[in-house]
Amino acid sequence: MRAVSLHRDVIVVTSRLVQTNCTIIRGEGDSAGHPERSSSSSGADPGTAEPGSVAETFIVDSPILPDELELLPSLLEQAGYPKPSGLLATHGDWDHLLGPLAFPGLPVGCAESTAERLGAEPGSAQRSLRDFDERLYIERPRPLGLGSFEELPVPGRLEIGSAELELHAAGGHTADGMAIRVPWAAVLVAGDYLSDVEIPMISDGGELGAYSETLERLRPLVSSSEHVVPGHGRPLSRESALQVLEEDLDYLRGLAVRGADAELPAGRRSREQRRIHAANAAAVERQG
Numbered sequence: 001m002r003a004v005s006l007h008r009d010v011i012v013v014t015s016r017l018v019q020t021n022c023t024i025i026r027g028e029g030d031s032a033g034h035p036e037r038s039s040s041s042s043g044a045d046p047g048t049a050e051p052g053s054v055a056e057t058f059i060v061d062s063p064i065l066p067d068e069l070e071l072l073p074s075l076l077e078q079a080g081y082p083k084p085s086g087l088l089a090t091h092g093d094w095d096h097l098l099g100p101l102a103f104p105g106l107p108v109g110c111a112e113s114t115a116e117r118l119g120a121e122p123g124s125a126q127r128s129l130r131d132f133d134e135r136l137y138i139e140r141p142r143p144l145g146l147g148s149f150e151e152l153p154v155p156g157r158l159e160i161g162s163a164e165l166e167l168h169a170a171g172g173h174t175a176d177g178m179a180i181r182v183p184w185a186a187v188l189v190a191g192d193y194l195s196d197v198e199i200p201m202i203s204d205g206g207e208l209g210a211y212s213e214t215l216e217r218l219r220p221l222v223s224s225s226e227h228v229v230p231g232h233g234r235p236l237s238r239e240s241a242l243q244v245l246e247e248d249l250d251y252l253r254g255l256a257v258r259g260a261d262a263e264l265p266a267g268r269r270s271r272e273q274r275r276i277h278a279a280n281a282a283a284v285e286r287q288g
Contacts, residue, residue: 007185027161090191091177113176172211192231
């Protein structure tokens with residue numbers, strides 16, 4: 001597991017398996033003494049929050065391995081972050097839903113589209129996790145219990161301490177999802193988009209046109225951020241993320257026209273990426 005601080009209020013933890021990212025966000029209490037927050041690109045001024053607001057921590061998505069999940073509470077303590085008051089999931093794929101294994105009993109916030117998906121697929125995440133663990137001989141101290149979900153307004157805002165997170169719709173990879181922007185830290189948590197290690201993946205419920213629309217929706221958010229955290233792969237600078245965005249749009253255009261003969265982005269042409277591409281082409285053909 002690798003942990004990188006992108007800002008004093010944002011830590012990204014990357015799993016050793018499939019480079020899944022977990023983003024830890026702190027929203028401090030009364031923001032006196034933090035002038036950069038009043039210049040947030042969201043237009044909100046956290047400094048105008050009512051006195052007495054307390055610091056909060058949210059955990060976005062999750063690492064995968066049991067020892068990585070076990071280390072999350074001590075990592076927060078070492079960083080001086082308060083215990084998390086909630087978990088957030090960018091979308092409903094199982095590898096982004098393992099936060100309750102590290103913090104049992106915490107509510108999981110997600111887009112309404114994700115709550116609807118999970119409600120329509122009860123037990124799906126648990127079955128996918130069990131299949132994954134069985135293939136790799138992974139043992140966990142307890143089963144995954146997701147409990148209830150808190151539906152969040154997307155697009156919308158979510159209070160964290162004296163600040164606010166921006167929530168933006170992000171569908172296309174799947175039918176559900178959201179991206180989360182941390183305006184005072186200039187960090188965008190993109191979910192399963194803008195990865196430098198994985199080509200765009202059109203999973204069950206996903207759709208090529210919606211994927212392209214999400215990338216265009218993310219473009220101004222990337223342009224106003226210093227760091228972009230994809231679902232898989234290293235956090236990217238603004239410039240690198242914009243390059244990936246253009247490469248992904250080019251790939252999706254080729255996929256729409258040429259199907260299986262579309263060219264993959266440079267640097268993402270491994271055997272596994274070609275397997276994903278073949279699945280994408282089949283999905284696009286089924287969708288007509």
